[in-house]
Amino acid sequence: MKGMWLRQILSVLRLELKKTALSKRGWWVYILALMPVVLTLLHWLFELRRSHGHHSLGDDSVVFAGIFLFFYLRGAIFFGCMGIFSNLFRGEMLEKTLHYYYLTPMRRELLVAGKYLSGLSVAMVVFVGSTAASFLMIGRHFGAAWTDYLVHGPGLGQLGSYMLVAALACVGYGAVFLMCGLLFKNPMIPAAVVFVWENLNPFLPTLLKKISVIFYLKSLCPVEVPVPPPFSVMVIDADPTPAWIAVPGLLAVSAIVLVYAAICARQSEISYGE
Amino acid sequence: MSESLITFASVSKFYGEVLGINKVNLSIPPGITSLVGPNGSGKTTLMNLMTGLIRPTQGEIRVLGIAPEHPEQLCRIIGYCAQFDAFPKGLTGRQFIYWFLRIHGMSPAECDQRTEAALEKVGMTEAANRHVAAYSKGMRQRIKLAQAIAHDPQVLVLDEPLNGLDPMARAETIALFQEWGAKGRYVLVSSHILHEVDRISDQVILLSHGYVVAEGQIQGVRNEVKEQPMQILVRCDHPHVLAARLFEQDHVVEAKISTDRKGLLLRTTDADSFYLLLNRVVLDSGLEVESVAPADDDVNSVYQYLIGGEGGTV
Numbered sequence: 083m084k085g086m087w088l089r090q091i092l093s094v095l096r097l098e099l100k101k102t103a104l105s106k107r108g109w110w111v112y113i114l115a116l117m118p119v120v121l122t123l124l125h126w127l128f129e130l131r132r133s134h135g136h137h138s139l140g141d142d143s144v145v146f147a148g149i150f151l152f153f154y155l156r157g158a159i160f161f162g163c164m165g166i167f168s169n170l171f172r173g174e175m176l177e178k179t180l181h182y183y184y185l186t187p188m189r190r191e192l193l194v195a196g197k198y199l200s201g202l203s204v205a206m207v208v209f210v211g212s213t214a215a216s217f218l219m220i221g222r223h224f225g226a227a228w229t230d231y232l233v234h235g236p237g238l239g240q241l242g243s244y245m246l247v248a249a250l251a252c253v254g255y256g257a258v259f260l261m262c263g264l265l266f267k268n269p270m271i272p273a274a275v276v277f278v279w280e281n282l283n284p285f286l287p288t289l290l291k292k293i294s295v296i297f298y299l300k301s302l303c304p305v306e307v308p309v310p311p312p313f314s315v316m317v318i319d320a321d322p323t324p325a326w327i328a329v330p331g332l333l334a335v336s337a338i339v340l341v342y343a344a345i346c347a348r349q350s351e352i353s354y355g356e
Numbered sequence: 357m358s359e360s361l362i363t364f365a366s367v368s369k370f371y372g373e374v375l376g377i378n379k380v381n382l383s384i385p386p387g388i389t390s391l392v393g394p395n396g397s398g399k400t401t402l403m404n405l406m407t408g409l410i411r412p413t414q415g416e417i418r419v420l421g422i423a424p425e426h427p428e429q430l431c432r433i434i435g436y437c438a439q440f441d442a443f444p445k446g447l448t449g450r451q452f453i454y455w456f457l458r459i460h461g462m463s464p465a466e467c468d469q470r471t472e473a474a475l476e477k478v479g480m481t482e483a484a485n486r487h488v489a490a491y492s493k494g495m496r497q498r499i500k501l502a503q504a505i506a507h508d509p510q511v512l513v514l515d516e517p518l519n520g521l522d523p524m525a526r527a528e529t530i531a532l533f534q535e536w537g538a539k540g541r542y543v544l545v546s547s548h549i550l551h552e553v554d555r556i557s558d559q560v561i562l563l564s565h566g567y568v569v570a571e572g573q574i575q576g577v578r579n580e581v582k583e584q585p586m587q588i589l590v591r592c593d594h595p596h597v598l599a600a601r602l603f604e605q606d607h608v609v610e611a612k613i614s615t616d617r618k619g620l621l622l623r624t625t626d627a628d629s630f631y632l633l634l635n636r637v638v639l640d641s642g643l644e645v646e647s648v649a650p651a652d653d654d655v656n657s658v659y660q661y662l663i664g665g666e667g668g669t670v
């Protein structure tokens with residue numbers, strides 16, 4: 083019976099990936115992921131032309147921390163996951179194709195798992211790849227110093243952390259948006275609510291902070307981004323969460339959301355509208 | 357609950373305020389059962405309920421003892437050719453069937469073999485490598501049929517399967533139902549045209565506005581209707597003379613003169629008395645009768661009577 087489950091999940095995963103590869107709908111997700119890579123590439127080319135650099139290697143690492151927090155976590159990965167995951171079910175409702183799956187003898191919970199895994203593999207390749215590429219590019223223009231920073235300094239460790247955080251972001255936001263797509267006719271509204279909630283996070287009391295994705299991700303980021311003055315007073319500092327809590331914490335939040343999504347899927351009906 | 361029947365126990369389905377079906381009680385035995393009713397009468401609702409795509413607002417459904425809330429059991433024994441006409445993007449006809457079977461959990465080799473068998477059965481082997489998106493209506497209908505039978509289910513549910521098929525494909529498809537029914541399996545076919553399916557059906561279920569209005573073997577349904585007022589069509593030269601005499605009778609419920617003023621359609625609760633009366637009128641007034649035919653003989657008119665009749669013979 084266990085073998086059957088696995089076979090069914092893998093079949094859904096493969097079919098979903100095949101459909102993703104054939105579909106033109108999600109093109110903007112790739113553009114989103116390419117943007118920072120292009121930007122850091124231009125930064126490198128631009129700095130190469132300059133006779134002497136105006137900033138230090140440390141500056142670049144803080145700049146990257148900013149790009150990562152504001153562009154990746156709050157922007158590209160958030161919206162990319164929204165595009166990818168909220169369409170897993172909603173998209174098939176709109177295209178009137180969901181009954182294809184619902185007429186197979188597959189537990190709906192497993193369908194949720196299979197679809198989630200397919201979304202996750204796409205999101206991870208795209209965003210973890212993009213994170214790594216732009217990180218490696220941002221200090222390129224320092225030449226040997228950058229290589230040294232990577233190999234002998236904290237560089238590789240930071241790269242690893244960023245990739246881990248990007249991957250966890252896909253895990254967390256993926257789960258949240260998959261559920262939105264299952265529960266809501268128009269996932270834009272819950273997405274907006276999630277967006278506001280995630281961005282209010284620094285100002286929330288400690289207990290509420292923990293019901294979010296960004297809270298765990300931020301405490302895992304290797305380089306801290308300084309908070310600009312007008313906001314810094316309003317920020318409520320929770321105790322910095324150690325990684326051994328942050329990682330399981332985020333996985334737990336995602337798992338709860340996914341279990342809830344699975345329950346919803348079990349009760350959901352095919353309703354394509356008249 | 358029987359393990360050998362498809363049962364509906366007081367099943368209702370409301371879409372918000374809109375009635376889908378109401379208080380439906382059914383026990384469907386093996387063989388070919390047709391579900392007949394005009395558009396909007398609840399055929400698709402009934403089939404979607406039976407296949408677990410939607411849930412009843414009230415009541416209980418069992419398909420050979422299995423509740424539709426358990427797709428992991430139900431979808432092994434049921435195949436559904438739905439009315440939905442959309443297909444997963446980018447797939448060819450062959451992939452459409454193949455992946456459906458893969459998600460059942462079958463091995464690739466078994467999927468290949470069953471896919472070919474199903475394609476062969478509906479005559480789609482030639483076109484199997486083309487994208488479903490490029491198929492004609494008839495081809496889409498056939499590939500959906502192939503999907504419904506690919507896993508060799510005990511129960512076959514087909515929503516208006518003959519729609520969009522040319523006469524040739526129609527005959528082949530009907531032969532397929534009959535083959536399936538003859539194996540002692542369950543075939544449910546819906547149609548809004550009774551004469552399209554009445555000849556092949558072991559039993560019919562007539563639906564109207566979400567209610568089951570008649571159910572049983574086709575002969576039984578006819579008899580059930582016979583207890584109701586019967587329709588008789590008389591073609592003659594002076595129908596109004598006849599009509600005037602008819603209105604004196606208690607058993608005549610309704611009489612309508614046709615637009616060409618050469619026919620009279622009437623409903624009577626006592627056909628024998630009517631025939632006696634007709635003879636007397638012919639003798640008394642020299643009425644020239646061209647034909648007298650019970651309009652109910654044809655099941656189509658039974659159906660139109662039950663459904664409240666669009667069209668009709670007059």
Ligand SMILES: Nc1ncnc2c1ncn2[C@@H]1O[C@H](COP(=O)(O)OP(=O)(O)O)[C@@H](O)[C@H]1O
Pocket residue numbers: 353354355356371374375376377393394395396397398399400401402
């Ligand atoms: N998804 C839906 N939402 C709202 N009303 C629906 C929906 N599906 C069917 N209906 C309504 O339910 C009734 C029965 O429809 P349906 O089962 O499709 O009938 P049929 O298949 O016999 O044409 C109709 O009045 C139809 O408008």
Ligand SMILES: [Mg+2]
Pocket residue numbers: 396399400401439515
């Ligand atoms: Mg219908």
